[in-house]
Amino acid sequence: MRATVLVRPKPGILDPQGQAVESSLRHLGFEVSDARVGRLVDVDLATDDKVEALAQIERMCEQLLTNPLIESYEIELGEA
């Protein structure tokens, strides 16, 4: 089973990358505000069981993929 983890800087955390992207988009003429830049992690899991897959990914997020002090995450499960 394929899992995708979307990692975002938490609200209130200074995101200089997001600010740089927003500023560039404005220079290009787009009317945007509050751009934020996060990270995406795709990973293939050995299991096809959704509950087990979610439990595994949660543990991965807690142990390595995210820093809970500064980042939030969302998990998407799909076909491998």
Add this chain to the structure above:
Amino acid sequence: MSEPRPVIPVIVWPGSNDDRDAQLALERLGAESPRIWHTDEELPRETAAVVLPGGFSYGDYLRCGAIARFSPVLRAVEAFAADGGLVLGICNGFQILTEAGLLPGALRPNASLSFVCRDVALQVERTDTPFTSRCVEGQALTIPVKHGDGCWFADDELLAELDANGQLVLRYAAGANPNGAVADVAGVLNAGGNVFGLMPHPEHAVDSLLGSDDGALILGSLVDAARLSLTAAV
């Protein structure tokens, strides 16, 4: 009689690049500083303090220090710290200690998004710690920084708690914050007072020939404290 030389190992990860400077500085200040490889599962038996040096451990992929925290040697460092052992993290070492949960807060990309490499002015907030005992309170230090991810962050609640506990031991001088760190924090102490991390590099400032020897105050304090723990243990 010569003073005893406390053993203060310097940990080396693939990508560490300040380990030899740290070793040289500590040995000049009176310590014995073997370099310890990251796969080692134990610290030398005589270890009186440990230094985690600067660099880019394991390439600093994902987040700085996020992968190094799982190295075998860090289990030994965690156990040593839990026993009250003295641990100093410099730059990448600081990042590793925050990722490992041994120090509060997190280090984020510099607000400028630029790598900064220059001398910075610092202010010592406390001198009753094993890492600042050679300083005087409010003392201004000049020590270089060189990092891309030195923007220390804590939310308001954590910051207030750390401030109340006196854990914000080292700050950038007013107007000298090089990275956007919250409350100008340059160095943080753990609640137990035995683990300290800082972004500036004291090991690069131990000889006035290189512009400043203020770093010797920090590392010298650690050597003093390590030597003291040695005699206390005898």
